[in-house]
Each structure stands twice: as C-alpha cells, then as structure tokens.
Amino acid sequence: MHMEISRCFPWLSRHRRKQDGFKTLPDDVVMDVLSRLEVDQLGHAKRVCRSWRALIGTAHFTRVHLQRASSVPVISPMFFDRKVGDRGFLFFPNWSSQVKKPIRGAKSPGFRYITTMCIWDLLGCCDGLLIFSAILPFSIYEIQNPVTQEEIVWEQDGSICGFFLQSLPNKYRLLSYRETPNGFLYHTGGLWPAAWKNVGMFPYRPREQETPSGVEGRLHWMVVGKEGMSTPCSHSIMVFSTRESKFCFMPHPGDSCPSSDGHSNMHLVEMKGRVYVYAIRDKLMLIWVLEDYASWHWVKKCDIDLERDFNQHPASESVTSYSDYKGMQLIDSQDGELLLFWPHRGFFRYNLRSRTITQVMLGLSRYGMMSRVVVAEFKSSLVSLKDLQ
C-alpha cells in the first residue's frame, strides 16, 4: 500500500529508504535471519532492540536455531594421574587454527557443590546440553549448558548411559541401567518428575567412559557383559531407538575377532552426523562408516597404516611394539583430514590423501600426560534447562 503513496509523494519513498528494513519483514522471516547467527552473535542481537530480544527468547527460536547449528566434537581429557577434586575442563578442536581454546563456560561441573569429593566424567551431549557423572562418593549427575551457564546437579541410583530428546512428547529423557543378578535392567525417565519406565533386561551394558553415538534418534554403544566380559561379536553393538524405546544388539563391522582379543580395541565414534567404527589391529587403524541403518550396512572407509605413516614423526621414537598404537582414538573428520589422539603423545591431524600427519599443539602439557579422551558431539545452543521439565 505504501508503494502507491510513495508514487504520489516521491519524497516519502526517500524517507522509506531511511527506515528500518526489519520492520517490513514478518516475524518468522526475522527469525530465519537471526537463527543463522552463532550464539555469541546472538548475545549482541539481543541488545539491538526489544523485538529481536523477544524473538530470540522464544522456545521456537531455540529449536530453529538448533536445527541450523553444526556440531563439533567436545573433548574431555583424562589425565594419567587423576586426582579427586581435579578441576576438569573441556575443549573443542578448531581446525582453522592451531590454538584450541577451552570452552570457558564449561567449568568443572558442580563446582558450586561437592567438587572436592568427586571425579567427573563426561557422559554425553544432547542439543548443546552436556551431561556428566561423578562416581565418588555416590552417583551424582550434572547437566549443564555452557552457553546459557545453567546447570543442575542431582543424585540418583543406577548408571546413566544415555541422554536424548524423545520426540513424542518433546521431552528430554535419561536412559539408565542397574545391575541385577539376572542381568542389566534398563529404564528411561525424566528429571522432574522422575517417573522411570522399565525398557528391558539384557545381559550387556555400555563400556565405561565411552559416550554413545547418537544419530537419527538412535543411540549406539559398544557393550560388555557382566564383570566386563567380552560379548560375542554378533552382539557387540547395542542400539537404542529413542522413538520406540527399544533395544537391539548388532554385530560390529569387519571380521569376527579372535576370542582372546575380543573387540576391546574397537570403538564407536560419531562424526558429522554419522556413526563410525574404528579398530586398531596390529599396526593398522581400520575405519568403517554406517551407510544404511535399516540394512545394517557398513562401508570400509580406509585403513591407516599407523607404523608407516607415523614413523616419520618424532612422537614414534618411543614406539617399541604395536601395542603402543592400541589406545589411539579417532575424534573428528573434516575436509579429508582426521583428528586423532595418541595417548601420552598428543593430538594429530592425518591427511587421508597425502597420508601425512601434523601434530596439534594444545598448550595443555602443564596438566600432565593425557591417557585418553572422552568425546561427544556438541552444538552451541540456547536450550534452557527449564525445558528438562
């Protein structure tokens, strides 16, 4: 309508050119624009005007923003000599620069509570919410969003092994298990109220200190039996469907393992929205990707000859046998490069085409030797802990 007016009054159209363009856009379009911003930029956007602040504060915006967000791996290092009361921290790899910055908000969990009595482990991450567990002196858990700096700590029986968004209803849920004489009893439930539902009894449980790989509403873990005994290869990966609250047990890719070894050197990792399995066999790292879940079809991505390719690097001077490669971990992949962790030696970028490696310096050596890392896929999000109700 103001088009016609501006034709009659040309000076008005010049005035229009001075107006706020955003006022002419419907809310959902403004939301579209703002949802493309990173969380730190949203902090600025909130201060621009009242309507932007109101839009960004809605639960709908949080969802839209989350859908656009890309995930990065967040790394929780485990140091060789862990002490109770250690101030743990998290960091995420920044591929474009050498310096890996710690996530400032993700402080040692529960530091307002009983930190000095606990050692915290990263259990996983869902929609930008990190979940931690402390084992001593009793089972305490914490969920925090490092962006909004909200955290909640609570005590509960059993071992939590999964944290996910259940689509119907749209609620965050925990998956936990308890050991019984007949096997492991699994429950799902929320935080408030904590109404737990039995979802099955199985002879297997997830391996410790390994986060689940969650893709398309399904969580995946490598499992072990009672007392940490190895499972048959046909039942080495446990899959939980968050939509149906159902479990199934699947075989790992590749050949069956010789019985003495088991698949203890085989691991799941979630990278860029897909599930991978990697295994260290002698001096090779074998990597598969799950191409199609319905048919459980795995495709071999590559074999890395660790001895040949790492040989050139000074870090391998201390290598005396193949077992020195055993604890290597695959963390992330990007643009034809893999990010690997080698216990006690550090982080390396491996270029798949040129088969060259570059060590990544983190400046963390003052904390001591890292024996392993726990990794989860993280997205910066505005999800509020109030949504856990």
Added chain:
Amino acid sequence: MSSPPSASASSSPPPCPKKMITLRSSDGATFEIEETAALQSKTLENMIHENCASTLIPVPNITGEVLARVVEFCSKHAEAGVDDESLGAWDEEFVAVDHTTLFDYIRAANFLEIPTLLDLGCQTVADMIKGKTPDEIKKTFKITTACTPEEEEEVRGENQWAFE
C-alpha cells in the same frame, strides 16, 4: 550413417513451445516468465495449477522494479544445473544491492515462497550482522527502537555467555 535427405521442411517435429506465464506487478507492469522458472515459486505453482485457463497472474504485493529482478532470479535458477558453480557467483552479484532492495527481495521471496531466494537473502543479511556490535547493527539497519536503559542492564546481566 547418413539420414535420407528430407523432402519437406517439416520432416522433424517442431520444438515444443515453452509455456509462458505473465505476471502483473502492483504498479501494472507485466513480465513474462517461463512456466518452468515460475515453478521456483510455490505460490505461483499453486496459482498455475488452480488457474489453468488464464496465464496472467496478478502479484499485488510486489512492484515492477522488484518483480523484474525476481523473474530474472527464477529464470536463471531454472536454467542452471544443480551443481553449476557459476551460479554461486551470479547469486553473490544478485544480492550486492542496497539494503532496501535486499529487503524487497526477501519480502518478495517470502510472499512468492521462493526458498532459494529467501535463503540467499536471509543469509546475506545474517552475514551483514555477523561480527558487529549492537550499536553497529542498529546503525547499519537503521533500527531505532532501542531498549530502555533498564532493559539494557537486564540484557547485559543475562549475557555472561561463555563464547565471547
């Protein structure tokens, strides 16, 4: 293999004429667009299917100036392949316009439901916001409804976010 010499000029079937749609802007200007290009817009797609007899579609919300450019965008995107690398460069040039025009494109893309143009426009605006302080954003987009000092304080308090 040689084909036999054609006896008449009409030995091969004539190429199918491309169906043209005519759009009329709010200020009465008309623009022709190929049907395949018009299908880039979900709104036009629906109108075409409902209104099969007539080929003149009024677009009351959009001026001739903007509609001409939108037609150009749709035509370009309809003829380009999916992995046409030069399309990216063409798109960049398309949105290298003043803010008012850019918002006109976004409004047009929203009304006509052209996902590619809407995505391009919104991303361009988002890229303009990135890296700017609140004051710079206000200045760039001429946003005048500022927060009161009390609201500013409140937001400042909320904003101790981890990633700075």
